Amino acid sequence: MVPTTTSRDPLDLLGCQPRRIVIVDDEKAVLLALERAFLDAGVKDVMTFEDGTSAARIIASGAAVDAFVVDWRLPDLGGIALINRIRAQVAFDRTPVLVLSGFLDKRDFRLAAEFPLLALVEKPSHANFVFKKLGELFRERDFFDAESQTIASEIQSLVPRANFIDKGWEALRSKLRQAPRPAPVYFIAMRLLRARGMENMSEILLHDLLNLDPDCAPALIEMGRKKIAAGNLPAATKLLQRAEALAPRNLQRLCLLGDAQIRSLSSSEARETFTEATAIDPKDDRVISGLQIATNMERHQGVLDTSKMQGSLASMLNAIGVIMVREGKIEDGVHHYQSAIRYAENDVDWIKLGFNLGLAYMRWHKPLDASVWFKRAWDRSKGSFFKAKRYFDQSLVEVQRLGLKVEAHPELRRGFDERISGDGALYLTDDDKVNLAKSSESAVKNESVLGGEGEGEGDRQLPPPEFPPDLYAWEKIRKVLRTVQIPDPALFEKAGASAFMVDHQAYGGLIGELSVCILIPKSVAASQVSHMDESEARAAGVKALRRIRKVWALMWPVGD
Numbered sequence: 001m002v003p004t005t006t007s008r009d010p011l012d013l014l015g016c017q018p019r020r021i022v023i024v025d026d027e028k029a030v031l032l033a034l035e036r037a038f039l040d041a042g043v044k045d046v047m048t049f050e051d052g053t054s055a056a057r058i059i060a061s062g063a064a065v066d067a068f069v070v071d072w073r074l075p076d077l078g079g080i081a082l083i084n085r086i087r088a089q090v091a092f093d094r095t096p097v098l099v100l101s102g103f104l105d106k107r108d109f110r111l112a113a114e115f116p117l118l119a120l121v122e123k124p125s126h127a128n129f130v131f132k133k134l135g136e137l138f139r140e141r142d143f144f145d146a147e148s149q150t151i152a153s154e155i156q157s158l159v160p161r162a163n164f165i166d167k168g169w170e171a172l173r174s175k176l177r178q179a180p181r182p183a184p185v186y187f188i189a190m191r192l193l194r195a196r197g198m199e200n201m202s203e204i205l206l207h208d209l210l211n212l213d214p215d216c217a218p219a220l221i222e223m224g225r226k227k228i229a230a231g232n233l234p235a236a237t238k239l240l241q242r243a244e245a246l247a248p249r250n251l252q253r254l255c256l257l258g259d260a261q262i263r264s265l266s267s268s269e270a271r272e273t274f275t276e277a278t279a280i281d282p283k284d285d286r287v288i289s290g291l292q293i294a295t296n297m298e299r300h301q302g303v304l305d306t307s308k309m310q311g312s313l314a315s316m317l318n319a320i321g322v323i324m325v326r327e328g329k330i331e332d333g334v335h336h337y338q339s340a341i342r343y344a345e346n347d348v349d350w351i352k353l354g355f356n357l358g359l360a361y362m363r364w365h366k367p368l369d370a371s372v373w374f375k376r377a378w379d380r381s382k383g384s385f386f387k388a389k390r391y392f393d394q395s396l397v398e399v400q401r402l403g404l405k406v407e408a409h410p411e412l413r414r415g416f417d418e419r420i421s422g423d424g425a426l427y428l429t430d431d432d433k434v435n436l437a438k439s440s441e442s443a444v445k446n447e448s449v450l451g452g453e454g455e456g457e458g459d460r461q462l463p464p465p466e467f468p469p470d471l472y473a474w475e476k477i478r479k480v481l482r483t484v485q486i487p488d489p490a491l492f493e494k495a496g497a498s499a500f501m502v503d504h505q506a507y508g509g510l511i512g513e514l515s516v517c518i519l520i521p522k523s524v525a526a527s528q529v530s531h532m533d534e535s536e537a538r539a540a541g542v543k544a545l546r547r548i549r550k551v552w553a554l555m556w557p558v559g560d
Helices: 010-014 028-040 052-061 079-088 106-114 127-156 167-177 182-195 199-212 217-229 233-246 251-263 267-278 285-303 313-326 330-343 347-363 367-380 386-401 410-417 430-437 440-445 473-483 490-495 534-540
Strands: 020-024 045-049 067-071 097-101 118-122 504-511 514-521 543-548 551-556
Touching (some): 010 127, 020 052, 028 127, 045 052, 052 079, 067 079, 079 097, 079 251, 097 127, 127 182, 167 182, 167 199, 182 217, 199 217, 233 251, 251 330, 267 285, 313 330, 313 347, 347 367, 347 386, 473 504, 490 514
Antiparallel strands (some): 504 514, 514 543
16 A cells, blocks of 8 residues: 555545544555554544454444445455445445455456445555545445435325326436436435335335346345245245346345245255355354254255145244254254244244244253243243243243342343242242242153143143144134034044043144144033133143144143
């Protein structure tokens, strides 16, 4: 880096006086020269880093930064990884980034073009040239800020209509098409429209942008994201692969592509995609979890009947977690569930995965971590998943018995404080005392990792639980009973519940693709049960089992 000269005032070149600049370069001479040049230019705070890992900490903190100057090739965490991390932070989505490198190819310039407010400078360069390029980025940022205000005013005046025929709307579309650099301005408008709940109009602009520039990689990414949300995974994969061919090494795009492949149950392809992403940023949480899930799916798909799980990724991930824990790979199972929860498509899936993660922690003899996830499952269910509450209370009892500290987990503190008696001991309910009569080891050992509980009447034992409780199981069971009124004695043997033939009737039906066996005491008519609520059915002693593959398992232990 050549020192600056006095031929041009650096502030004129920059167009402003930045307060804080972050410089990342592993060449000590370049780092020192740039630091001196910016300090001489009047920048008050110049932060320098010789490696990407150290710089990543300031990025993660979201601290105020006016501009980043980043070397493209760093020995540990590369420049492209840092840029992906910068743009992933909302605080830095409009912060100029100047990339310095002596090794640039066409793909690098193509990739740079899709990141807004980013410019490339080849080494060696005069310091004034660095100021000039950075000044251009500052002016571009100011232009987009001004455009944002103008567009926001125009969008505010729009009246959402079913057919979108509005002079203001058409004028906005025309203005965006004529912008010197359309893509960033389009994305400003789309973000503002979404903020106003005008999602359909935002999507129209996305189509406009793709018609204007079919090779606009950011637009292809956004369209791919929409296709994933709509469940159109083949179309999403095609769009993201096209964007990847245009400008490789975009971490966001690779992770989206890998996620689409995981949701399509294409584990081998997903593993390859996330492996490619590790070459960009091996420490990114999305990359780590995606690669782990893809690898686990690929390893276990041979022993799972995926035809029963199409459209239910959570069911597959739950089943994989069960296998891992039962094989004694408890720590691996915990990590699997931690990654799997990213792929929960709705609250029901999230609650199941979170609850099962709590059970896995219990198997790992970590009741404090388990209680965190039991509480999250209970909170997420809005108070409907009582089993999570019961396990949360029980885990807190175990936490106190072991003398563990809850201060490190603020979300537990309130639940813990609510159960502290006047003498400082944890207040125990009668159920708690019964649970504590069992050892922690045996209590956890007898639990399925997926949340069912064994139930028996005397010596009659239902098959051991294999699958997670269904939060809406009872509503589904009632629906089966409204359509199936003829008992089937053969179901007892198939369900492994022959001991119940004396005083129960067995009814069978389908819940989606799952076969269900419902055991109803002979003293109760099936037509009565179909009108009972959950608590009434429990009191009546109704039991429900389901068959997945060739295994019958306790699905919802009514009367436990």
